Amino acid sequence: MDIKQLIEIIEKKILSHDCILNVKIEDKTFLHKNHKSNEKGKFHISLSIESPELKRKKKLYSTRFIYKILDNELKAYIHSLQIKLI
Numbered sequence: 001m002d003i004k005q006l007i008e009i010i011e012k013k014i015l016s017h018d019c020i021l022n023v024k025i026e027d028k029t030f031l032h033k034n035h036k037s038n039e040k041g042k043f044h045i046s047l048s049i050e051s052p053e054l055k056r057k058k059k060l061y062s063t064r065f066i067y068k069i070l071d072n073e074l075k076a077y078i079h080s081l082q083i084k085l086i
Contacts, residue, residue, distance in 0.1 A: 003027050003043055006077050013069050014049065022050040028082070042079035048086055055085045 007025045014023045026046040047066070054062040066083055067074060074081065 001041070001077055003029070006043060006045075006073065009073060010045070010047075010070060013073075014047070014066070017069065019053040020049055020051045024048040028080075041077065043077060044080040044082075045078055046082040046084070048084045050086050059085075 007027070010025055011023055014020055024047070026048075028044040028046050031044065049066070051062075054065065057065075062085055063083060067081075070078065070081070
């Protein structure tokens with residue numbers, strides 16, 4: 001899977017939840033290109049999620065919520081996921 005396909009899947013899955021108004025997805029893989037743990041086909045993704053509802057919840061709850069949505073992608077294609085709630 002390439003990064004464009006992954007971003008489309010992530011966006012579709014996250015925006016399918018009513019509590020999420022908007023999401024900005026950035027590929028940060030280039031920042032980790034020379035790291036020992038860098039794997040081909042595994043990406044470093046940064047999410048900025050607009051969700052007043054999730055922002056009111058505890059950070060652990062919100063993180064678990066997003067991880068559950070992206071469970072398959074995290075197992076197969078995402079090495080690192082940064083989540084920012086706005």
